[in-house]
Amino acid sequence: MGVDHFRIERNELAGRGLRLVRHDGSKDSFSYERCITGVSQSPHGKVCEALSFAVRPQLDAFRAALVWPLKCAINGTDIVHPNDLHIDHKIPFWQLLEQFCAQQ
16 A cells, blocks of 8 residues: 555645545645654644634735735835735734633
């Protein structure tokens, strides 16, 4: 049951992801980070990732409504291309998650 090949496939939550395909046709997700570190994602990490995916539609809608070029809200420089835009929260996302988890 060895690995036949790797594929880049659409991940429903995170865009594209790596899959390994075995000789028998079965598939499994593949994480190069897990291969290097030997550490699987913690349950806490999985929850954080899932919650970040949950707000993705809001971020996409925000980006779609922007008119280019933009001024950076932090340093006032022009942002002329969507790839140069980094959306952040007033409070960093990880802190929002910590507060949410503490309240729940």
